Amino acid sequence: xxxxxxxxxxxxxxxxxxxxxxxxxxxxxxxxxxxxxxxxxxxxxxxxxxxxxxxxxxxxxxxxxxxxxxxxxxxxxxxxxxxxxxxxxxxxxxxxxxxxxxxxxxxxxxxxxxxxxxxxxxxxxxxxxxxxxxxxxxxxxxxxxxxxxxxxxxxxxxx
Amino acid sequence: xxxxxxxxxxxxxxxxxxxxxxxxxxxxxxxxxxxxxxxxxxxxxxxxxxxxxxxxxxxxxxxxxxxxxxxxxxxxxxxxxxxxxxxxxxxxxxxxxxxxxxxxxxxxxxxxxxxxxxxxxxxxxxxxxxxxxxxxxxxxxxxxxxxxxxxxxxxxxxxxxxxxxxxxxxxxxxxxxxxxxxxxxxxxxxxxxxxxxxxxxxxxxxxxxxxxxxxxxxxxxxxxxxxxxxxxxxxxxxxxx
Numbered sequence: 001x002x003x004x005x006x007x008x009x010x011x012x013x014x015x016x017x018x019x020x021x022x023x024x025x026x027x028x029x030x031x032x033x034x035x036x037x038x039x040x041x042x043x044x045x046x047x048x049x050x051x052x053x054x055x056x057x058x059x060x061x062x063x064x065x066x067x068x069x070x071x072x073x074x075x076x077x078x079x080x081x082x083x084x085x086x087x088x089x090x091x092x093x094x095x096x097x098x099x100x101x102x103x104x105x106x107x108x109x110x111x112x113x114x115x116x117x118x119x120x121x122x123x124x125x126x127x128x129x130x131x132x133x134x135x136x137x138x139x140x141x142x143x144x145x146x147x148x149x150x151x152x153x154x155x156x157x158x159x
Numbered sequence: 160x161x162x163x164x165x166x167x168x169x170x171x172x173x174x175x176x177x178x179x180x181x182x183x184x185x186x187x188x189x190x191x192x193x194x195x196x197x198x199x200x201x202x203x204x205x206x207x208x209x210x211x212x213x214x215x216x217x218x219x220x221x222x223x224x225x226x227x228x229x230x231x232x233x234x235x236x237x238x239x240x241x242x243x244x245x246x247x248x249x250x251x252x253x254x255x256x257x258x259x260x261x262x263x264x265x266x267x268x269x270x271x272x273x274x275x276x277x278x279x280x281x282x283x284x285x286x287x288x289x290x291x292x293x294x295x296x297x298x299x300x301x302x303x304x305x306x307x308x309x310x311x312x313x314x315x316x317x318x319x320x321x322x323x324x325x326x327x328x329x330x331x332x333x334x335x336x337x338x339x340x341x342x343x344x345x346x347x348x349x350x351x352x353x354x355x356x357x358x359x360x361x362x363x364x365x366x367x368x369x370x371x372x373x374x375x376x377x378x379x380x381x382x383x384x385x386x387x388x389x390x391x392x393x394x395x396x397x398x399x400x
Contacts, residue, residue, distance in 0.1 A: 041311065047325050054328070064325045071347070072315045072325075076389070077307040078357030115267070115293055118302065118357045 002135055004032075005086075005128070012037050014067055019130070023059040023089035024096060026050050028070065029124070031063075031084045041073040045107075046083030052099050058092060078118060080107055080144065082125035090129055094154075100125075101151040108144050123147050162281040163230070171208075171223040175230070179281050182234070191242050198235040202228060202397045209337070209398060221337025226273050228397045230281075233269035236262045237285060240292060250299055253368050263292055264362050265392065272332060272339075272394050304365045305358035306388045309351050312344040332394075339395055352388055362390045 008031065009016060018025060026049060028040040040063065053060040063070055075081060082100070087093050108121050120143045128135040140147055162179045165172055178201060185194050205228035212221055243249055243259045250256060267289055274282050317324040319335045324342040333340050354365065363386070371383040393399070 042325060047315075048330075050325070051328065051330065062325055064323060069314070069323065072312045072344070073309060073350070074312065074344070075307065075309045075353075076359040076363075077353060077355045078359055115361070118361075121357055 002130070002133075005135055008032065012040070012067065018061070018066055019088055021059070022061050023087075023092050024053060024061075025066065025086045025088065026053075026060065026062050026082075027084040027086060028063055029081060029083045029126070032126070037068075037070070040070045042070060043081040043083055044072070044074050045080045045103075047072075049082055049085075049100065049103055052103055053096070056095065056099060058095065058099075079122045079124060080104060082123065084126040084128065086135070087127065087129045090131065093129060097151050097154055101148055104144050104148060104151075120145060163277050163279040165223070165226070165277045167219050167223045169219060169223055171220065171227055175227045179230075179234070183281065183284070186238065191238055191245075195235065195238045195242070198231055198238065201231050202235060202400070205231060206398055206400070212337075216337070218336045222276075222334050225334060225337055225339075225395060226276055229269050229394055230273045230277065232397045233266045233273070233285065236266040236269070237288060240266065241288075244292070244295075253366065256300075257364075257366060259292075260296065260364060261362050261390075263289065263296075264360075268392065269394055275332075276334070300367070302356060304354050304356065305361060306363045306365060306384075306386055307353045307355040307358050307360075308349050308388050309353070310344070310346050310389075311348050311350050313347045314345045316343045316345075318343055341393075349388075354384075360390055360392075362392070363387050 006016060009018070012031075012034075026046050028034070029043055029046070030040060034040050042063065046062065050060055050062045082103075085096070085100075087096055104123060122142060123144045124141050125139075127138040129138075140150075162176045162183070163172065178197075182194050182197060185197075205224055209221065209224045209228060212224065240259050240262050243255050243262075246252075246255075249259070266285070270282060270285055270289070274286075315324045316322070317327045317329050317340065319329045319338060319340050320327050324331075329335060329340045331340050331342055358364075365384060365386045369384055369386045371385070373381045373383070375381055
């Protein structure tokens with residue numbers, strides 16, 4: 001039962017209780033790969049995603065809420081780095097995906113004076129969804145428009 | 160014609176509408192030197208008004224002056240760009256090309272920022288001009304490549320509430336009582352610099368003349384790039400100019 005996830009949590013000194021305390025946690029993008037807490041870092045888009053989720057009154061936490069301060073990494077490229085999301089209450093999955101897709105849509109499309117000079121932005125994210133005895137995993141590294149189409153398909157099918 | 164529309168309806172906005180309308184007409188008549196000088200005067204007036212209000216003024220007054228100061232600075236930079244481009248050979252002058260691109264992006268960032276709060280024909284008109292200039296750059300220089308550093312910060316503090324920016328509810332680039340939320344980063348290192356097509360800061364463009372290619376005796380190609388990696392830019396720099 002979620003053996004990998006439990007090992008990871010305990011490795012970084014986190015209690016298993018978080019699985020009950022929160023509906024959603026946004027963890028550092030290298031949470032699965034990091035060998036020690038010193039290697040972990042937050043990314044700027046994941047910070048904004050957490051703010052959006054909290055605004056919608058979702059019981060959501062980032063690593064700094066759960067444990068301690070970790071460094072923050074800013075990549076000054078146009079890609080969107082959204083970290084690793086653990087959806088712990090799968091009833092919230094449609095709302096989470098909706099907020100996620102709004103975030104990406106706003107990011108790529110809200111500029112009044114949008115430039116013709118740039119190509120499509122890529123999105124990098126991992127989503128783990130807690131099910132009864134396991135986590136199912138979705139990992140995406142690709143262009144933003146395709147991801148928005150996938151999220152829209154999911155939204156249509158859940159309505 | 161309504162030049163700018165905001166949720167605020169006060170003297171600052173009414174006066175700005177009048178001034179921008181007059182300056183827009185003069186711009187169309189190509190009175191660029193006059194428009195530039197007048198905008199500089201207006202920007203200074205906004206700065207003085209804002210600094211006088213900062214301690215005691217109400218939120219609406221501060222926000223209105225801040226927004227109008229930034230909008231006038233955007234217009235000022237647009238006039239500068241147009242004046243650079245008046246010379247038919249501007250595209251052949253490396254310094255002018257780089258400066259024009261830089262100022263165009265300053266202007267664009269300011270317009271993107273104020274357009275969150277302000278609407279109206281003036282904003283649309285500026286966006287149309289920016290787009291025309293953008294297409295000229297695209298036609299002449301292509302999509303371009305850009306340097307993009309990855310920076311690691313020890314901390315990131317909100318300038319509005321002084322808390323860790325990851326914990327507070329403030330949003331970068333939004334106005335709170337006359338201040339723009341702009342998290343303060345304590346940079347510990349620059350981890351790497353990538354070359355990308357899609358940068359966060361287009362001012363870090365690598366221009367063709369910044370590449371130096373040398374072929375060594377054993378046939379290896381050594382490429383050296385001398386370019387801008389990071390730019391310090393403040394939307395409200397009219398307050399400190």
